[in-house]
Amino acid sequence: MKGTVFHGPHDVRVERVDDPALKTPTDALVRITRAGICGSDLHFYEGALPIVPGFVLGHEGVGVIEEVGAGVDRLKKGDRVVVSAVPACGRCYFCRRGQPSQCAETGSATFGYGANFAGKLGSLGGEQSEAVRVPMADYTCYRLPDAIDDDAAVFLADILPTGFFGALNGNIRPGDTVAIFGCGPVGLCAVMSAKLFGPAEVIAVDSIPYRLEAARKLGALAVDTEKAPQTILDRTQGRGADVTIEAVGNESALTAAIMAARGGGTVSVIGVFGAPSFNFPIGYAFARDLTFRIGLANINAHIPELARLMETGAIDPRPLISHVMPLGDAAKGYEIFSARKDNVLKVLLKP
Numbered sequence: 001m002k003g004t005v006f007h008g009p010h011d012v013r014v015e016r017v018d019d020p021a022l023k024t025p026t027d028a029l030v031r032i033t034r035a036g037i038c039g040s041d042l043h044f045y046e047g048a049l050p051i052v053p054g055f056v057l058g059h060e061g062v063g064v065i066e067e068v069g070a071g072v073d074r075l076k077k078g079d080r081v082v083v084s085a086v087p088a089c090g091r092c093y094f095c096r097r098g099q100p101s102q103c104a105e106t107g108s109a110t111f112g113y114g115a116n117f118a119g120k121l122g123s124l125g126g127e128q129s130e131a132v133r134v135p136m137a138d139y140t141c142y143r144l145p146d147a148i149d150d151d152a153a154v155f156l157a158d159i160l161p162t163g164f165f166g167a168l169n170g171n172i173r174p175g176d177t178v179a180i181f182g183c184g185p186v187g188l189c190a191v192m193s194a195k196l197f198g199p200a201e202v203i204a205v206d207s208i209p210y211r212l213e214a215a216r217k218l219g220a221l222a223v224d225t226e227k228a229p230q231t232i233l234d235r236t237q238g239r240g241a242d243v244t245i246e247a248v249g250n251e252s253a254l255t256a257a258i259m260a261a262r263g264g265g266t267v268s269v270i271g272v273f274g275a276p277s278f279n280f281p282i283g284y285a286f287a288r289d290l291t292f293r294i295g296l297a298n299i300n301a302h303i304p305e306l307a308r309l310m311e312t313g314a315i316d317p318r319p320l321i322s323h324v325m326p327l328g329d330a331a332k333g334y335e336i337f338s339a340r341k342d343n344v345l346k347v348l349l350k351p
Ligand SMILES: [Zn+2]
Pocket: 038, 039, 040, 041, 059, 060, 085, 158, 159
């Protein structure tokens, strides 16, 4: 089959790779019909994470079940599914408590990260390809209703549950002011998700005008990064935001999110950090009585509720799609996304 192989920074190529095959009875094979390029893929592409090349990229896939192992109960050939970026068993201590990203059986393995983040499952294939082997398929795949098309469903694999997780961790109450740092696709998913909790205002912060425009269209007050600290104070009688959400994954955005929260407020972090550590203004956070939340989203746990919201039209992430291109053009998709060219937001690939 064809897959998007990572060769090194700024070098991805669609080429022939081995066809995936079932390995254990709880596996399924999924023929991919749509895949996303994620902001976290850019960490590899831009060389921010030192990583062993030679693996197929992609952890946001939608497709059709091609084959199931004997231990798969809830899926059959021909089912249309979204594949969670982070596989999980659905049965262990963590999965039963709604924390599948801590699944005891997988160790936070993620599709399309090569051997680098293999967890307990060994290296998983990538989904910017024609097919993928899905372990623990019963819980890792979610069968899609007809009302959710492939383009919309890609968002369920990772970034919509991630944005939702950020909003949930923010503990947003009706009437709150929520400030979201970063208006890339994940930040925009956080804007949509935050609005589900009834805030008085969502302030979206970025430095790229077309991204701010996208946030504005979703109903946020969009502000340039430079002006954000003052605007947030102005909109909250000088208190700061009740909830801030960091959706970038760098120190300056994180610091801005901490500084913009009001005393007793909550800082919720969903950005994926390339650096292993950072300077945390601990004395400031202590004095301000801040609640700090961070984590890999519990994707599988949130797919059913988000799918339901999409099914009824209460949430529609499709306006975030800026490019749909053939799988063969993946290198071009990466280049456009990385360079923020062409008003790029979400890039989807069509095998
Ligand atoms: Zn992703």
